[in-house]
Amino acid sequence: MGSPEAVREELQKRLLGHLEHPDPPYQALLQDYPRRGGKGLRGLLTYYSALAHGAGEEAGLEAGVALELFQNWVLIHDDIEDGSLERRGKPALHRLYPMPLALNAGDALHGEMWGLLLRGLARGLWGTKVLEEFYQVVRRTAYGQHLDLLWTLEGRLDLTPEDYLHMVAHKAAYYTAVAPLRLGALLAGQEPPQAYEEGGLKLGVAFQIVDDVLNLEGDEAYGKERAGDLYEGKRTLILIRFLQEASPAERERAEALLRLPRGEKPEGEVLWLWERIRASSALPWAKAVARSLAEEGLARLRPLLEGLPHPEARAHLLRLLLALVERRA
Template sequence: MVPAPEAIRQALQERLLARLDHPDPLYRDLLQDYPRRGGKMLRGLLTVYSALAHGAPLEAGLEAATALELFQNWVLVHDDIEDGSEERRGRPALHRLHPMPLALNAGDAMHAEMWGLLAEGLARGLFPPEVLLEFHEVVRRTAYGQHLDLLWTLGGTFDLRPEDYFRMVAHKAAYYTAVAPLRLGALLAGKTPPAAYEEGGLRLGTAFQIVDDVLNLEGGEAYGKERAGDLYEGKRTLILLRFLEEAPPEERARALALLALPREAKPEAEVGWLLERLLASRALAWAKAEAKRLQAEGLALLEAAFQDLPGKEALDHLRGLLAALVERRA
């Protein structure tokens, strides 16, 4: 019997908190803060069900999934600091609750625990060495994507096209969100991941990020960060780039003047104006259509690679979760 998603979420939560336990209460609270806030743990669930679908043991899938959730949490701590974010999962970002150096150090500690967990899994025979190499690929790709994102923001760069966005997101979010869980499942079962896992996973992961950008503008329960935070942070989203391409010269100039300001200097009324313009623009509908297109292409590529997997019950869960990446219904 394959465990249900809620049982896996609970198991991952318990493993995360146990891994981040410490006798110093303040240090423990810093490390456990983001994991305690919950979240859907989609990446962890994808990893477990991918492992089971490929025929790997549940314990191996859970340990690899815990490591990937550790990655997610330490990256979020660092990302929030680098972006100057206000909220994460419905509460103030960690560096808003504690001095920034303490939050940064907590992220470093979670990063170390990720590698420690993986090394122990290798020593216990749970993982082949290729699993550690896959995590290295996850870290290096995500770091480069973050480099591009920060470089554009710090340099005031807006002469970008949708292709630039797709390249940045493929590295920063799409690989670790969808590609890595699929590849890890195959590697845990001693199999070579097919090329379709990267080709299809990148499409699904990019669609996931586009939907995240949409939710940042529209708000709602499916989004756990500050509404319009991307505008305050000057994020070069697909929606914004398309809007700037099509906007009348006076609106483009007004938007660029606002986006060039540091977060603390952006007038709330002007951010509200740009938010309204984006919500009313053709760019929003176009971005949603792009997400749907990428989702359909990604699922089709992956379905062709799933035909011979042995774990049919787990595969059904995996299919549902991959669709939920874009539909946000898991």
């Protein structure tokens, strides 16, 4: 078992290896997002969860790579659907290449994910339940993305915090925190306990709330366009809270802006809304919600995880779960 840094390097090496192709320009397109780095938290969580549950290192690594492949093709599609400008500090893929080529690259990575999973099945690294789990990951994430896109396309501004929590539980929380825990158990031939979903969803939702906060706070290490969520009209928990507490005049002005397509949003109006949100109680309130959810999730998971048979992997797993919200690895 290696350190998180060594495991991250191995996951990256395998990920890029799975995307090698005899056509160099095509290979460069497929490897673009994976080469941009990132913390690889989902792959690391899967690896250490597998080892903590008693699965083999090879199974943990390959399943971790499969989940990182999922993450990368979903990000390509997400950036296209949202009209995002940046990803991991560089122009989004569809800004570097014609959009159809970027979209096709996302499809290719999706196919490579299933190819890797089928090869693992043939090698005896896992059974069909691991493939079924990846199906659930794709299914649930697609539904969450559907809700997120639909709200923007329909101009929905009557949403509640409960609406947001429901959407994020599907779009981001399941594949971020629940799937790695469940995969670890499945790779070891065990049935995952229900608490993995209950606690993992809380941690995963907290992760996404923190992500939304970072988008508005302009953290240079964040790797996405600052205030990009406002340009894209994302219905975040922060925005929902701000609109609920805003004066009628401010709400009317904000809603008029949010109903405009990205390309028609005046920069000055976006700056005004960004500053008003930062001056409101919405950000600290959202941070408090994230902390509460993280504490509840860890409290649900810790008794089970502390009972896993491999202490070193278990310790790494718990630290990485904390890093989901604290943004450190």
